[in-house]
Amino acid sequence: MGERGSAMKTTADRPHARAVFFDRDGVLSESLYFDGKPRAPRSAQDFVLYPDAGQACTTLKAAGWTLVVATNQPDITTGDLPAAELEKMHRHMAEALPLDGIEVCPHTDAAGCDCRKPKPGMLLGAAGRLGIDLSRSVMVGDRWRDIAAGKAAGCRTILIERGWNEAEYVAPDITVTGVTEAAQAILTRLA
Numbered sequence: 001m002g003e004r005g006s007a008m009k010t011t012a013d014r015p016h017a018r019a020v021f022f023d024r025d026g027v028l029s030e031s032l033y034f035d036g037k038p039r040a041p042r043s044a045q046d047f048v049l050y051p052d053a054g055q056a057c058t059t060l061k062a063a064g065w066t067l068v069v070a071t072n073q074p075d076i077t078t079g080d081l082p083a084a085e086l087e088k089m090h091r092h093m094a095e096a097l098p099l100d101g102i103e104v105c106p107h108t109d110a111a112g113c114d115c116r117k118p119k120p121g122m123l124l125g126a127a128g129r130l131g132i133d134l135s136r137s138v139m140v141g142d143r144w145r146d147i148a149a150g151k152a153a154g155c156r157t158i159l160i161e162r163g164w165n166e167a168e169y170v171a172p173d174i175t176v177t178g179v180t181e182a183a184q185a186i187l188t189r190l191a
Contacts, residue, residue, distance in 0.1 A: 026142035118148030
């Protein structure tokens with residue numbers, strides 16, 4: 001996938017598309033827990049989509065939304081996640097969900113890159129490739145970094161509250177309890 005890239009479509013045939021950007025872990029797939037903190041799975045065997053992720057994405061896709069996953073995966077850089085395992089996870093996710101793109105930042109905070117959330121680089125890159133109007137788009141995440149990235153890109157934001165109790169906090173536009181409720185909020189309150 002390179003340092004940052006989309007594993008899906010790369011055409012900009014919809015110059016004013018509205019999109020839903022999803023964080024991956026804790027939003028579409030389950031996070032693992034270690035020492036009371038969420039952590040991304042490090043093997044395809046541990047990668048589990050939430051049961052309602054498929055229906056939520058299908059409903060949004062049918063309503064005309066472009067769907068893009070934007071995920072920080074620093075375990076690639078630290079060597080804790082082999083690239084082949086990440087590719088297996090994303091292949092499974094792409095087969096199960098009607099996604100238009102998967103954006104990955106493999107860097108740690110120390111890299112200072114423009115793609116690692118809370119910076120908006122992944123959203124901006126996908127917007128350029130897919131013809132997305134960020135002002136009509138939504139970022140859905142479960143952590144402050146997701147909300148900050150969405151706001152920095154000019155998107156509306158939805159926080160899926162997982163009770164992470166992080167020191168940093170950025171106020172979302174809407175708070176929900178899961179991806180089904182997020183999809184309903186997008187269709188009824190943000191469409």
